Amino acid sequence: MIVPSEIIAASFAASVSVPLFLVMVSRRPFRVRNFRDRFRLAVLLAIGLWTAMILAGDEIWRFDAKAIGDMLAGALIIFSSILTTLIVWLLVATGVSVNLLVSLSAKPAPVEIDSWLADYGDGFGVDDLFRDRLNLLCSTGAAAVDESVVSLARGTRIPAAILGAAMLYFNFQGSQAR
Amino acid sequence: MSFLVGCISFMALAVVVPAAIRTIQRRNAIVMIIAIAIVIHLAGTFAGAAWLGELDYWQSAALYWFATVILIYAYGTCYRSLSVQMFLVIAETSARSMDIRSLRELYFKRFMRQRVDALVSGGRAEFHGGLLGITRAGRSDAARLMAARRIFGLSESRLYYDRKSDDGPPAGRSDSITE
Numbered sequence: 001m002i003v004p005s006e007i008i009a010a011s012f013a014a015s016v017s018v019p020l021f022l023v024m025v026s027r028r029p030f031r032v033r034n035f036r037d038r039f040r041l042a043v044l045l046a047i048g049l050w051t052a053m054i055l056a057g058d059e060i061w062r063f064d065a066k067a068i069g070d071m072l073a074g075a076l077i078i079f080s081s082i083l084t085t086l087i088v089w090l091l092v093a094t095g096v097s098v099n100l101l102v103s104l105s106a107k108p109a110p111v112e113i114d115s116w117l118a119d120y121g122d123g124f125g126v127d128d129l130f131r132d133r134l135n136l137l138c139s140t141g142a143a144a145v146d147e148s149v150v151s152l153a154r155g156t157r158i159p160a161a162i163l164g165a166a167m168l169y170f171n172f173q174g175s176q177a178r
Numbered sequence: 179m180s181f182l183v184g185c186i187s188f189m190a191l192a193v194v195v196p197a198a199i200r201t202i203q204r205r206n207a208i209v210m211i212i213a214i215a216i217v218i219h220l221a222g223t224f225a226g227a228a229w230l231g232e233l234d235y236w237q238s239a240a241l242y243w244f245a246t247v248i249l250i251y252a253y254g255t256c257y258r259s260l261s262v263q264m265f266l267v268i269a270e271t272s273a274r275s276m277d278i279r280s281l282r283e284l285y286f287k288r289f290m291r292q293r294v295d296a297l298v299s300g301g302r303a304e305f306h307g308g309l310l311g312i313t314r315a316g317r318s319d320a321a322r323l324m325a326a327r328r329i330f331g332l333s334e335s336r337l338y339y340d341r342k343s344d345d346g347p348p349a350g351r352s353d354s355i356t357e
Contacts, residue, residue, distance in 0.1 A: 002235050004236055005236070008236045008240075022330065023329055023330060023331075026329075026330045026331030026332070027331050031331060066234075069180070069181070069234065069237050070236070070237065072181070072237070072240075073181075073236050073237040073239075073240035073241070074240070076240040076241055076243075076244040077236075077240050077243075077244075079244060080240075080243055080244045080247045083247050083248070083251060084247055087250075087251055087254065089330060092323060092326045092327060092330060092332065093327075093330070093332050094337065094338055095258075096258075096260060096290070096293055097258075097293050097296060097297065098323055100293055100294065100297060101297060101302055101303075101312075101316055101319060101320050101323065102320050102323055102324060102327075104297075104303060104310065104311075104312045104316065104320070105312050105316065105317050105320030105321070105324075107311075107312070109309075109311070110305075110306045110309035110310055110311030111309060111310050111311075112308075112309055112310075113291075113294060113309075113310050116310065117287075117290060117294075121337075124337060126286070126287060126290050127282070128337065129260075129290075129337065130281075130282045130286045132337040132338055132339055133260045133261045133264060133286075133338075134261075134264065134278070134281075135338070135339050136261045136338050136339075137261045137264055137265055140261075142265060143265065143268065145278065148277055148278050148279065149275050149276065149277055149278065150268060150275065150276055150278055150281060151268070151273075151274060151275035151276075152265070152268050152269060152274045152275065156265075156269070156274075160265070160266070160269040163256075163262060163265065163266060163269075164266070164269075166252060166256050167256055167266070169196050170195075170196065170199060170207075170252075170253055170256050170257070171196065171199045171200050172256050172257065
């Protein structure tokens with residue numbers, strides 16, 4: 001059964017709409033200023049579109065096993081699209097290597113590495129990036145800062161073990177160079 | 179049953195990926211993982227159709243690719259996340275804590291140098307007498323990235339908690355991180 005049902009077709013249409021809505025809310029006249037709210041709004045619009053298209057169709061109202069299975073598959077399709085868009089969008093917006101490359105391309109001549117890294121991103125450098133990523137780590141509740149010491153929170157042994165297992169699974173050497 | 183076919187196909191992928199990563203040593207294996215995922219998807223679909231007689235392709239494929247996207251996301255996080263690298267550095271200490279200055283000077287700056295080295299080994303940058311310059315391939319990639327930024331209305335390089343925007347850090351959590 002390769003011809004997509006109405007529900008699956010609607011799910012693909014809604015999936016394509018995720019990056020399109022993101023572009024829409026990133027530009028005038030619908031531009032949303034806040035970085036995170038932009039993505040949230042694009043996701044909500046896409047899910048709203050998906051729901052509206054499915055409810056407007058006939059298949060869902062049959063409530064049989066096929067319709068329910070297609071609903072579940074449709075949800076997985078749209079969540080795959082949301083996650084893929086998030087990966088690419090975050091990489092383009094905040095990726096460290098991306099920022100380094102873009103910064104380097106703007107330099108008229110080769111640079112001395114340490115002084116460049118100290119201010120490579122339109123007014124921020126490696127120290128600001130460090131604070132930013134430390135903020136990110138603390139915002140998850142995994143770590144906390146007390147004066148000049150950062151400590152892992154209680155209850156992070158299991159997440160650390162899972163991360164260690166994932167590193168091993170993907171053949172990375174923990175926190176070491178790669 | 180079609181979902182089960184997608185699930186079994188993904189389990190096959192989850193077994194093959196670590197073996198393939200160890201066999202074909204690459205700095206970034208995402209393209210290889212996607213290629214393997216396509217092959218296993220095709221094999222799983224044909225095997226599933228033969229096994230069930232009638233396979234609902236989209237139900238099987240949706241589950242399979244959703245799990246595969248999560249696998250790729252996990253790979254990317256392990257491969258490049260600076261926060262994860264910092265977390266693991268601290269987790270490896272006996273006290274599970276570290277002086278911020280040491281974390282920054284001994285580890286974080288090394289991670290940054292690794293990013294620079296990756297640009298060089300990937301042919302995007304090169305050294306000229308101790309100075310770092312961009313290559314033609316790097317300039318071409320940078321132009322593409324800047325075009326993508328313009329499309330998404332991202333006019334400048336940014337941080338997660340950008341000081342120039344109203345994206346503040348989560349209240350009461352991390353806005354007091356200083357030395």
